[in-house]
Amino acid sequence: MSDRPILILGGTAEASKLATLLVAQGRRVISSLAGRTRDPAKLEGEVRTGGFGGARGLTGYIARENVSLLIDATHPFATQISDNALVAVASTQVPFVRLERPAWHPKPGDRWTSVASLEEAVAAIPTRARVLLALGRQHIASFSRRGDVHFVVRMIDPPETPLDLVDFELELSRPGKVEDETAFLTKKRLTLIVCRNSGGSASYTKIKAARDLGLPVIMIDRPHRPGTHTLIDIESVSQFVDEILGSLRART
Structure with a gap:
């Protein structure tokens, strides 16, 4: 060595x-x-x-x-x-x-809206949507102005400070298998996912589950x-x- x-x-x-x-x-x-x-x-x-x-x-x-x-x-x-x-x-x-x-690329059946920033993602969410925010805790604050949306925030660790969201629930877990993600999205009655184009296999299962369920995804593109x-x-x-x-x- x-x-x-x-x-x-x-x-x-x-x-x-x-x-x-x-x-x-x-x-x-x-x-x-x-x-x-x-x-x-x-x-x-x-x-x-x-x-x-x-x-x-x-x-x-x-x-x-x-x-x-x-x-x-x-x-x-x-x-x-x-x-x-x-x-x-x-x-x-x-x-x-x-x-x-x-990076991930859309496949047949995917319903992606690609955006360039968190701010564009916030603006693209329809009123009264039930949204899975699959983002790190440092990226949540931008969504605080959308009091007309119900958010399910998934994190690995609990946040160190209270989340600045109006209507939300916190889920402390890691992404699971496709069948687990499908069950989770269905149980929470989610109508939309917001996530970043992180790539890799570990967190792709939610994308596959959204495709199978016909759910739209707001995909934040990677920075240049x-x-x-x-x-x-x-x-x-x-x-x-x-x-x-x-x-x-x-x-x-």
Whole structure:
């Protein structure tokens, strides 16, 4: 195992699987988590939790830890840490790759309304709708002005402060199988889903359930990101790590 660590900016299922694979290969891995989930799943390798203090803090951390390679495997909507990563890479010249799962695309039977922002999603909800808000707790406040809508807010952890919504109920759970999601949507008499185009399989089950039930979905598109070296699966990133670290060893 090299003393120089690979730093993974994580918090996604893909980041966890990548850390497991790299540690099994004998790599030293540090996974960085934002700390928003109170009881995250156990990760292989070393783990740090909390912010770095912006791009400057991340740059300093990379230098202090003598990081050999930076992997941005954060959520597709986690734009701030991804922007900080690009600044830090430019400053340190450390090798870099982004692991980003492909976006979802509508299939026959889907009833999507694509919007570019939370504000557009708020405006697109019809009056008297019963809406599943499948969003992180930091994205709920925008919907507070829709007192004419009943919201079912699903979260993994309870909110630290009361939700600023007029008519809502809170559901503390993770997405289940398609049949579980179908039963949940039916039981709650939901007429609409609002979610972000996160991609991946873990939270796609609600989209499949909505398609089967004929429910409309307001889909918030991914933010436009600067062009960077991006790979879409763990295997490709693992191969990239082999190539980069092999090249670094050849120089020493």
